[in-house]
Amino acid sequence: MTEDKLARIRKLLAQAEDPAATTAESEAFNAKAAELMARHGVDAALLAAVDPGREVVGDLTVELLAPYAVEKGSLGAAVARGLRCSAVLRTxxxxxxxxxxxxxxxxxxxxxxxxMLLTSLMVQGTGELTRRGVPRGEHPAAYRRTWWLGFAAAIGQRLQEAEATAAHESETRFAAAGTSAALVLADRAALADRAAAEAYPSLRTAAARYLSGGGGADGLAAGQRADLGRTPGVTRPARRRLG
Structure with missing residues (x-):
């Protein structure tokens, strides 16, 4: 059943990524994918609370491709935070x-x-930004950096809302298991943070960035529409926690 749910989410995200889809169609695919993701994540958390050996805390690495890799990292942090994961930016x-x-x-x-969601959002965001012209008078790079940050902010807010709705709708089932959705989900996020801290004991929080450019509002609007469905000589990576 889990694989069926994941397959359905992947299909919705793929439909939202399709350049032939209208804005309204992409919005519908995104909304449904977000809803299914939230429900699936909350269901998994409840099952793990009942059967602690069912899932383990693990890790994975996602490459951030230029241009605007750091700004895409902010999107990754928003997605991770919304889905109870911890994200560390490696340079x-x-x-x-x-x-x-x-x-x-x-x-x-x-x-x-x-x-799954971050990969899809990278495609969706890049596609929309490529099709969108830079407004007259804006520096292209500055506009696009702030566009990605606005996009990330909207995604983070939408994920938070979807997760809160799914948790509220599942509260009766959590109560039947002798616990609460808020407690289980908070514990799940805390375990992710602990794993990140153990892997990077000298982790530091990224400094706030102040960027010029007027793309934030356009990126925010795009995020509200988006589907919420090496070589020698490499130095040791620098790490920063995002979010």
């Missing part, structure tokens, strides 16, 4: 440039959902 210096990746920690189901 690897390569000559005059840097490569970036996200190291995610969380329960098995939450990691699967996070990677």
């Amino acid at each position: 690897t210096r390569r000559g005059s440039g840097s490569d970036y990746s996200l190291h995610l920690f969380g329960a098995t189901t939450d990691l699967v959902l996070s990677e």
